[in-house]
Amino acid sequence: MEDTTRLNTSKLGTxxxxxxxxxxxxxxxxxxxxxxxxxxxxxxxxxSKMIDFLSDNVGQYLINEKSSIxxxxxxxxxxxxxxxxxxxxxxxxxxxxxxxSVSFAKEIAQAKxxxxxxxxxxxxxxxxxxxxxxxxxxxxxxxxxxxxxxxLKTKDGSQSxxxxxxxxxxKLLKPNGVFLITSCNFTEQELIKIIENHNLKTWETIxxxxxxxxxxxxxxxxxxxxxxxx
Numbered sequence: 001m002e003d004t005t006r007l008n009t010s011k012l013g014t015x016x017x018x019x020x021x022x023x024x025x026x027x028x029x030x031x032x033x034x035x036x037x038x039x040x041x042x043x044x045x046x047x048s049k050m051i052d053f054l055s056d057n058v059g060q061y062l063i064n065e066k067s068s069i070x071x072x073x074x075x076x077x078x079x080x081x082x083x084x085x086x087x088x089x090x091x092x093x094x095x096x097x098x099x100x101s102v103s104f105a106k107e108i109a110q111a112k113x114x115x116x117x118x119x120x121x122x123x124x125x126x127x128x129x130x131x132x133x134x135x136x137x138x139x140x141x142x143x144x145x146x147x148x149x150x151x152l153k154t155k156d157g158s159q160s161x162x163x164x165x166x167x168x169x170x171k172l173l174k175p176n177g178v179f180l181i182t183s184c185n186f187t188e189q190e191l192i193k194i195i196e197n198h199n200l201k202t203w204e205t206i207x208x209x210x211x212x213x214x215x216x217x218x219x220x221x222x223x224x225x226x227x228x229x230x
Contacts, residue, residue, distance in 0.1 A: 010149040014150065015097055015098060018075075018096075018097075018098040018100070018101060018146075019098050019099065019100045019101075020100075021100075022037075022075070022076070022098055022100035022101040022103075022104050023100045025037040025038070025076060025100075025104055026100060026103065026104045026107065029104065029107060029108070033111060036076060036078065036081075036108050037075075037076040037078070037104065037108075038075070038076065038078075039078050041141060041142060041182060041184065041221060044184075044208060044220065044221045046141065046182045046221055046223060047078065047079055047082060047141065048082075049206050049208075049223060050079065050139070050141065050180055050182060050206070050223060051079075051082055051083055051086050053180065053204070053206055053223070053225065054083070054088070054137070054180065055086060055087070057178075057204075057225075060178075061176045061177065061178050061203075061227055062136035062137065062174060062176050062177050062178065063136070063137060063178055064090075064136075065087055065088055065089060065090065066089065066090040067088065067090045067135075067136035067137050068090050068091045068092075068093075068135045068136045068137070069083065069088065069090060069091075069092045069093070069135060069136065069137045069138075069139065070092075070093045070094075070095065070132065070135045070137075070138050070139070070172060071092070071093070071094045071095070071139045071140075071141075072095060072125060072138065072139065072140050072143045072168075073095075073096055073097075073140065073141075073142065073143025073146060073147075074094030074095060074096050074101070074102075074105060074120060075096060075101050075105070076101065076104055076105050076108060077094045077105035077108060077109065077118065077120060079139060079141055080092045080094050080118050081108065081109075081112060081114065081118065084114060084117060084118060089117060090136070091117070091119075092117060092118045092119070093118075093119055093120070093121065093132060093135075094118065094119070094120045094121075095120070095121055095122070095123045095125065095132070096120070096122065096123075097122065097123065097124050097125075098122070099122050102120045102121060102122045105120040106120050125168050126161055126164070126168065131171075132172070134171075134172060134173060134174045134177070135172055135173065135174065135177060136174055136177050136178070137177060137178050137179075137180065138169055138172050138173055138177065138178070138179045138180070139179075139180055139181075140179070140180070140181040140182065141181075141182045142182065142183065142184065144162065144165060144181060144183055144185075144186070144191075144194070145183050145184060145185040145186070147161060147162060147165065148160070148162050148185060148186075149185075162194060163194070165194060165195070166194065166195045166196070166197050166200055169195065169200060169226070169228075170197070170199050170200055170228060173200075173228040174228070175228055175229070175230040176227065176228065176229075176230065177227070177228050178203070178225055178226070178227055178228075179195070179200065179225065179226040179227075179228070180223065180224075180225045180226075181195070181223065181224055181226070182206075182221065182222070182223040183221070183222055183223075184220060184221045186222070187222060188205060188222045188224060191222065191224050192224065195224075195226050196226070199228055199229050200226045200227070200228055200229075201226060201227055201229055202224060202225075202226055203225045203226060203227045204224070204225045205222065205223065205224050205225070206222075206223035206224075206225075208220075208221055208222065208223075
C-alpha cells in the first residue's frame with residue numbers, strides 16, 4: 001500500500017533555508033520594530049483558530065491559563081506571543097533548530113517585555129539528549145510539514161523521521177496533556193495515522209471551510225488536538 005504520508009523533499013525542509021529566512025526577518029525588524037515577521041497560515045486564520053480552541057477548552061484536560069506550553073518550530077514566536085496576549089500566562093518555551101529564528105524571537109520578546117514569561121532556545125528535537133521536561137500543552141503550526149519536506153531518516157536509516165515524531169510528542173507531554181497541531185501538507189486521516197499510538201489519542205478537530213472537487217470534499221488545512229492518556 002502506498003505511503004501517503006511521504007512528501008517530496010524541498011528547500012523548506014532545510015535548516016539553511018530557515019536560517020536565511022529569519023536572518024532577513026531580523027534585519028527587517030531592526031529597521032522597523034513594528035515588523036515582527038510572518039504569521040504562518042494567516043490566510044486560513046489558523047493561528048486564531050488554535051488560540052480560540054485552547055481558550056474555549058480551558059478546564060479540559062490540562063488546559064488552563066497557567067498551562068506550561070512548548071511550541072515546536074516556533075519561528076518568530078508569534079503563536080506564543082498571541083497566546084500570552086489572550087490570557088495564557090504560564091511558562092512558555094519556543095524551540096527551533098534555526099539559530100536565526102531563536103535570536104529573532106528573543107529580540108521580539110525583549111521588545112515586548114515578555115522575556116520572563118516566554119523563553120526561546122535552539123534545539124534539535126530529535127536529539128536523544130534534548131530533554132526540556134514535560135508540558136501541559138504542545139503546539140505545532142506547520143513544523144511537521146517542514147520536517148516531512150526534509151527527507152531526513154531515523155538514525156538507522158530505516159524510516160522517515162516523520163514516523164518517530166509521535167515519540168517526541170509523547171515524551172514532551174504530561175499525562176492528560178494536549179498536543180495541538182496544524183498542517184497544510186497532511187490530511188486529517190494522515191495526521192491521525194502519524195500521531196496516534198497507544199498513549200496519544202485523537203480528541204477534537206478544528207473546522208475549516210471545505211471545498212469540493214470531483215465529488216470529493218476536503219480542506220486546504222487541518223488542525224487536530226490529541227490527548228496523552230495516563
